[in-house]
Amino acid sequence: xxxxxxxxxxxxxxxxxxxxxxxxxxxxxxxxxxxxxxxxxxxxxxxxxxxxxxxxxxxxxxxxxxxxxxxxxxxxxxxxxxxxxxxxxxxxxxxxxxxxxxxxxxxxxxxxxxxxxxxxxxxxxxxxxxxxxxxxxxxxxxxxxxxxxxxxxxxxxxxxxxxxxxxxxxxxxxxxxxxxxxxxxxxxxxxxxxxxxxxxxxxxxxxxxxxxxxxxxxxxxxxxxxxxxxxxxxxxxxxxxxxxxxxxxxxxxxxxxxxxxxxxxxxxxxxxxxxxxxxxxxxxxxxxxxxxxxxxxxxxxxxxxxxxxxxxxxxxxxxxxxxxxxxxxxxxxxxxxxxxxxxxxxxxxxxxxxxxxxxxxxxxxxxx
Numbered sequence: 001x002x003x004x005x006x007x008x009x010x011x012x013x014x015x016x017x018x019x020x021x022x023x024x025x026x027x028x029x030x031x032x033x034x035x036x037x038x039x040x041x042x043x044x045x046x047x048x049x050x051x052x053x054x055x056x057x058x059x060x061x062x063x064x065x066x067x068x069x070x071x072x073x074x075x076x077x078x079x080x081x082x083x084x085x086x087x088x089x090x091x092x093x094x095x096x097x098x099x100x101x102x103x104x105x106x107x108x109x110x111x112x113x114x115x116x117x118x119x120x121x122x123x124x125x126x127x128x129x130x131x132x133x134x135x136x137x138x139x140x141x142x143x144x145x146x147x148x149x150x151x152x153x154x155x156x157x158x159x160x161x162x163x164x165x166x167x168x169x170x171x172x173x174x175x176x177x178x179x180x181x182x183x184x185x186x187x188x189x190x191x192x193x194x195x196x197x198x199x200x201x202x203x204x205x206x207x208x209x210x211x212x213x214x215x216x217x218x219x220x221x222x223x224x225x226x227x228x229x230x231x232x233x234x235x236x237x238x239x240x241x242x243x244x245x246x247x248x249x250x251x252x253x254x255x256x257x258x259x260x261x262x263x264x265x266x267x268x269x270x271x272x273x274x275x276x277x278x279x280x281x282x283x284x285x286x287x288x289x290x291x292x293x294x295x296x297x298x299x300x301x302x303x304x305x306x307x308x309x310x311x312x313x314x315x316x317x318x319x320x321x322x323x324x325x326x327x328x329x330x331x332x333x334x335x336x337x338x339x340x341x342x343x344x345x346x347x348x349x350x351x352x353x354x355x356x357x358x359x360x361x362x363x364x365x366x367x368x
Contacts, residue, residue, distance in 0.1 A: 122245050179219070
């Protein structure tokens with residue numbers, strides 16, 4: 001407890017010695033109390049060494065986003081908050097990944113999660129009116145990983161101040177979220193006479209600060225670099241948050257043809273997993289010898305090229321949880337509308353959870 005109070009006093013003194021401009025700007029965004037400045041895991045470190053060139057980009061106005069893309073899941077059809085995790089789990093999952101610079105990618109340092117097989121980092125965008133000067137956002141911040149000389153770390157939302165600006169706006173910000181960027185959007189009025197105006201009368205100005213993978217102090221500095229609120233208001237604030245969520249899970253009930261004398265089983269796949277690859281990695285055999293290639297009408301595995309039909313399954317239930325068929329697959333299976341090429345089907349369409357029942361090696365069911 002004594003050590004805890006000592007850290008709070010030191011951090012409080014650092015705030016007092018900040019310049020008046022910085023203090024005013026910080027309070028225009030964050031309404032913090034000493035308790036929000038304490039980091040219980042101050043001396044945790046990243047797995048990789050930082051790149052100074054990448055670090056320099058953290059103070060620019062470029063927004064770095066690296067959300068997980070789920071193949072074949074299409075537009076989201078459910079409330080993603082049902083996949084939120086407990087706060088303790090979120091704090092344990094946060095990590096940072098260094099992406100090397102390549103010809104096609106500038107690279108950078110991005111938030112990730114320790115168990116990326118079952119969890120993922122999602123992006124949540126929040127739009128609110130910017131509070132006037134003198135009123136903070138009412139968001140408490142806490143550094144959970146950091147203690148580095150270069151200022152890198154992971155800072156998350158610890159709480160929303162009751163009755164504060166963000167709390168009153170009823171927006172989707174949760175404890176454990178990490179703010180990756182803040183953007184001020186303001187409209188500049190065109191003062192030219194109406195008859196001399198060309199094009200749009202108003203222009204939109206966007207000023208941004210990136211805060212992803214920064215410790216508490218560097219996060220405050222990035223926020224302080226933004227200009228103070230305009231006296232006449234009219235500005236909006238866009239917060240891009242990173243949030244750890246669990247991946248949607250899909251139960252796949254496998255029914256084997258009687259001739260194979262194999263017990264039916266159930267496996268679990270995650271949203272975005274390819275049905276064929278998911279089954280193969282879980283020990284399911286997919287090589288129907290009765291299947292004929294669509295192109296040559298002969299036997300032979302095409303290696304997930306969508307031509308041989310040896311990985312076909314008959315979907316008895318839960319077909320809406322698979323990505324829709326494309327034209328080529330529909331043509332190949334037009335005589336069997338329930339069948340799917342598992343190499344072309346992805347689970348968890350719409351990011352939905354549920355249950356799928358399929359018959360493996362459907363040709364055998366008709367020949368047994």
